[in-house]
Amino acid sequence: MEKNYYTIDPLGKLSCAKCRVPLVKGKAKFMYLDNGFPVELPVCPVCGFVYVPEELALGKVLAVEKALEDK
Amino acid sequence: MIIEERSSTHVYKQKRMLSKEALAAVESLCVHEQPAYCVAACPLKLDAKALMAAVARGDWAGARGIYEKVTPFTRLLSAGCEAPCESKCRLSSLGDGIEIREIERAVARFGEKAAAKGLLRFKKKKTVALFGSGLFSIFLIGELARKAYPLTVFCAEPDLKSFMARETGFMDGEALAAETETMAALDVDFRFSTNLARMDSLRAGFDVCCASAGAARQAWPGARSDERIMMFREENLVMGCEGGVTAAAFGAKKAALTVDRLAQNLDPCNSRGEEGPCSTKLYTSTEGAERLRKVAAGPEGYDKTGAESEAGRCIQCRCEECIKGCAYLRHYHKFPRILTREIYNNVSIIMGDHMMNKPINACSLCGQCSVTCPNGYDMGEICHIARQNMVATDKMPLAPHEFALMDMLFSNGEAFLCLPQPGYEKCRYVFFPGCQASAVAPETVKAAYKDLCSRLSGGVALMLGCCGAICDWAGRYEMYGETVEFIDEKLRTLGSPEIIAGCPSCKKELSAHEGLRVRGIWELLCELGLPEGAGRFERPAALHDSCGARGDAETQRAVRRLAEMLGCRLVDTDYSGDRSPCCGYGGLTAYANPQVAREMTQSCLQRSGEPYISYCMACRDRFAREGRESRHILELVYGTAAGAPPDISRKRYNRLNLKRELLKELWGQESEKVEREYKLEFTDEALEMMDRRMILESDVYAVMDGLRETGEAVYDSETDYLIARRRLGNVTFWVKYREKEDGYVVHRAYSHRMNVVQRQG
């Protein structure tokens, strides 16, 4: 089984404003400085919009960025 | 516009930042770890400085421990030591030096002996014989017992008491009894009443043989000791010396090392390390040294209180000149030599964590240490070279500097202006106010330019832009080269005029270009006199010298003269002139490490409680942000108060708007204004958050423009926010908003640098 660095569930409260459908838990990948991290994030099943919540961006994502920047 | 992010963390480029010789030369400038004067003077390597500290805090057991590292016979040593340390005491140049030997005597008398830890010590295999008595023998026994050699002592004396009494007549009875006890406690096999003339036969069977000078001559009348290694080579005999207590104790130390070498069948001349007194390059300021008269000792020497008081006078010599003035060095609590070594090693790492990237990027490169350090150590130069090296090897992260670099591109792009004075084609002068002046105080720039135009003849051109300091500080040397070329080319179109700089850092940067003539506006204003409508500031104020004006006496003098003309009463502060610290903007510290930058600002402001006058707009801005009344000298000259410090978006708006207004007012040119079909409103929370997170209003506009094109957004039913995003260059921006009839209300904004993509399978 593939390891996911992070999983977040849309819990039914998020929807795609363009496609008018609820976001679902979907596969995504963070890329930075030639490093990739598979994650599961809220994704629009129609247009593929991947949503990065604020707490994730300022928390885990920022921490990983900082660690990679000093590699 | 976009600056390219480094491609990967897996780049195997390497470049040496300094040659080994250059590194050694730089490191040797830092004297922080040099021994204190008293310590260097002691042939026995007693750490007198630590001893004074222990006594001063009443740690008598600790003091005794320090002293016993030199010898177990502390009563003997302190009674007879010639104390070469005392004349080297730093205080002796101002008043009385510390009474080190008297304090040692007190330590030997009152210091509690550490309880034996019950450690089972294994004796060494090699055996040692020692012939003869006297000071050298006593100290050598102390050394060899500590090294755990099985030791046999042959002497003519009939018992231990008479053995200990030889050559020690300067001790009183009590001290002699105490030292006899110390000797008895050592594990030594004494052979009393020995006929020392039989040394040659008695030594058989011992691995190493030692003798006092007297005993050696009794057996070999012509015996002479080579005092470097304490040996009578011809007889392979470790041999003592004559002389006082200090010479005997030092001789015993050298002899003990020779015993070690001989026991291992090694040449006693090699690998001896540094022996005896050494030189020290230490620097210690005596500023603030207060108690210059010694505490008198009684006929019996000091009691505990007297010794503690005398030891308390010790100023604990050390060089901290750099760290005293620098918030950056204080933050990392590292002295330049160590910091340089760690940075050098960091830059050499190809793979893995670069722990020193943050310190490298946190220095303001201001050069203060190059002035405060008695040897001129320039930590900023090291950090600057390291940054350039990181850029060259593709190890420099873009994140710490990207905002500043983009801001520079903005200054030299959209907000750039370069025009001759209306009515002129070529000009004699060009006013270069600096990017921060236009960003923070556009009205002041406008007033200054109009004043220069009206009072100078030959035409005054105007150039609004960045001098290139930003990319220089970031270590982006290629970009810096391009900026230099760009500015030089623009100046040529104006007829290569003399530059009137409005910012000391610009003056410094531009003066480094080949063939440019640069003057500060403050010098010119001193010559021209104050303009009409000049303000008055008839209150005490602290003048903060800009780090860009370090070593620039002309600028420092002119600004003071100008302040005087304005009626200012300047108060003296520590660290003014060439010793001035950076406000936190220099070296891009404010971007790369806001925390350290803030400590720098606060450190600047600690020097005085008065309002601050500065002559660099970045200083003015940072002091005002910290809540201090803060004025740029040109604000006072032109009576144009810039008011509260602007946020990052306002700083951009100010530059653009200044350009627009000047173009219209002076050159009659109308600028195109971008009209959007929608309106954006920002909540106060959003504005505060954006300033903190370095998100510009223009970034948010770009996100909303994108939204209107693609219609892509997420709706969060829990918060009732719509959320749009857009990748701009190396950053993805997210905006939380609500719709209204003619546009949007922005509630929150955030960003990340990682790119997120969908993945299959």
Ligand SMILES: [Zn+2]
């Ligand atoms: Zn969709």
